[in-house]
Amino acid sequence: MEILQILHMNKGEGESSYSNNSFLQKKILSIGYSTIREAMKELLRNNFPESMGVADLGCSSGPNTLAVISEIIDILCKISCQMSRPMPELRISLNDLPGNDFNGVFLSLPEFYDKIKKEKGDYLESCYVSGVPGTFYGRLFPRNSQHFVHSSSSIHWLSQVPPSLDSNNTTHHLNKGKIYISKSSPSSVLNAYLVQFQNDFHLFLKSRSEEIVPGGRMVLSLMSRSSPDPTGEESCYQWELLARALMSMASEGLVEEEKIDSFNAPYYAPSLEEVKNEIEQEGSFVINSTEAFEVEWDACCPSTQLDNKFWGITGNNNLQSRGQSFANTIRAVVEPMLVSYFGYHIMDEVFRRFRELVDEYYVIKARPPYYINLVISLSKKV
Template sequence: MEVVKVLHMNKGDGETSYAKNSTVQSKIISTAKPAIEEAILGILCEKVPESIGIADLGCSSGPNSLLVISEIMDIIHARCRNLDCPSPEFRVSLNDLPGNDFNSIFETLPAFFKKQKQEKGIGFGRCYVSAVAGSFYDRLFPDKSLHFVHSSSSLHWLSQVPPVLESNAIPAALNKGKIYISKSSPQCVLDAYSVQFQNNFSMFLRSRAAEMVAGGRMVLSFMGRSSIDPTTEESCYHWELLAQALMSMVTEGLIEEEKLDSFNAPYYGPCPEEIKMEIQKEGSFIIDRLDHFEIDWDGGVEELTSTMSLPLARGQRVAKTIRAVVESMFELHFGRGIMDLLFTRYAEIVDGYLSKNSANYINLVISIIKKDN
């Protein structure tokens, strides 16, 4: 699977779009607000730069894409008012993979700027917004051009499926009936995912270290786990239930068993210890804070059906959220024709699980500072 070419959130603003199904990600952004404000004020503690470079990595599309940028600019403008100094020039870069729906973001920019000015009295005449398509596991920006980097709900996506899981020398049934780490996964599968995350996160840190000014800050939030055990339910059970939905379709002959056994998600939810280890090993950043928060699988917000104005079942809300994120990959591998049935079945399984259990994602939020050297 070529993740760079395949992975993107569902485009547009239809019922299965990411724009309509990103409440969980919005909640995650909210948990990072204190860390973002603290980091921005840390950058401005001595003086306000004349021009400030800001990058949002994994910006996706929909209402969340400009939410963080708006909050960052609000913080900076407020700080400048307190210091009685002019606001800086803003160089804002929105990054995601090439398949991202950048067009929809830029179509909303004029209305976004107008609303900001009307509601907050903030002029954006010196704000320059650009799209940067490419993987954040490589270089994206010129040397020492960024003051603040933000990324939310993105770094749990790997640049590729761990190579050992796609090797012809390894049987596809190595992780039989599963699409990610599971209690039944052999140790070599767990190790392969961990190594791939370590390699990716190290590449991410090295790239940003070259692109950021000394004293620049990064605030990163992504799915993870609080335990060192990668097979805990908080880490992977939403994938386990999706695998159950697929297996039920294998049993009915709707999907070939080999198709299921050969799919592995390019995803990894790390624990804090793994993150600390890679940051310390790379050596360019100081950890300022590292927190974790629990987020309900369905975002904790009731959504109404479009036809009867009745609340959707929790399983339906979870399934819509997951579908908006993973459908591009699943459609390529399993075929477009089964998508509706797959996520209907997944919704039923999730609803049954949530009727007996509470379920939360673990969201990690880390703030780090670029060293002077």
Template structure:
């Protein structure tokens, strides 16, 4: 499976689009806001740049893409006013894979420019926003070009499904599952971690070349308490697919050969990989939890519906490629029922990691 060609959030503005089903990810951005603001204030005070280059990696499409940008610009504008300084010029770069629905963001740009002009007056900016479609697992920008890097809920996606998920004879080792589960053999969690380690190190190293010395980066991603028992939503999605195999809707072989190109690291894994890469000092590294349904005051039915729609908007491109478009409705109806059963029995939360770091000065 060529992840970089297949993975994209559900495009457009329809009922099932990512734009309409990304309030979970919006909550993650809100939870990371204090870390983002702290980092950007520190950056501005330390460097006082006349032009400020900002990149959001894995921006996707819909309201979240420009939300982060507006918040970063607001923070800088407040800081420069409090220091009585001229506004910097802003270069804002929205990065995602080439299959991302960039038009859905670009259509919102005229209203962003207009509101910036109205709210901040004629001495603001100017601000130039552009798209940079390319995998973030590799170089996207020239040397020492960026001042601030942000990425939310994106770098837990791997560049490829890990290798090493089959036995020497080619038999699938993670049969009936699509991610690490309690019953997976140890080779499985090792293979997922090994792929994350490679990808995350490439990400860190590429950004280190692109950031100026003293540049800052804030990353938010899904995490796990334990590598070999991540207690993830993919276990439930995997068991739903397994049920569809038992009902003869999906071929066993297809499920056995399918795994999610995803890894949710532990806090310690993130710390060790950042330290091992060596280009950054960590300012902040912490976790927070968010309920699968975000709002636990809603009815169980509404909460399960929310979870199923959120997961569908994110994974449909991958799952439809593996199992066929025709089974998607059935899959998500069954998944919603399973989510409801599970949430009725126990608390179901995403563990998330936010890490804020500064690029070391080598001069």
């Protein structure tokens, strides 16, 4: 798979679009705001620039994209006011892969500018927003141009499928019947994913170390796990259920089983220790704080009011199973990858079966399933 071309969220405003199914990511963003606030305070306490570079890596599209930028601007305005300093000129860079729906982002900018002008008045005199398409596993910006870098729900996506698992490089499939790490995956699969994460994250840190000013800050939020075991349910069970949905179709001749055997998701949920090890080995950053927290799959529901263990209320007051809500969220994220490999014609059926499996999973679980999300605050060594 050519990840640069197919790793993007579902575009537009349709029922399965990321724009309408990014409540889980919004929840994760909101939890990370306190860490952003503290990082900004420390940054401006030591260095108050006249012109400030701010980058959001893996910005995607939809309401969350400009929401996080609005929050950063609000934090900066409050800190500037408290310190009785003029607001810095802001150079805001929105980064994602070239396949991202940048058109949707740009169409939202006039309303965004009107909003901040109305709320901030003349206090924020200059704010320049630009799109920067490209992979963050490599250089994106000029040297020493960024003061604050943020990324949420992105770094767990790898630059590529681990080479030993890539169907283009081998005819011997190591992870049969699965599309990611699972309890039945051989140790070679687990190691291949870990090595790919280590290589990618090292390159990410090295690239940012050249772009961020000395003393600059970076706040990263990514899917993680609390256990050293990468096969635990908290880090990979959504992929297990999706694989089961595909395999059930293969058993009926609707999908080629060989296709499933050769598909592997370019994803890895690292442990805190794995993240720390790479930061220490790369050597350019100091870890200021880490926070790991649980995010229930239910966070993808538009409403947090649940009638009972099984049903949730959607924004239009129609009953929708938790499985349906979660299936919509996952579909908005992974469908472009699946379409490139299996074709669009099976997508409705795949996610119908996935929804049923998630509903069944909720029934048998003693507590709602959850992700582990890690927020880590870094500063570049001076």
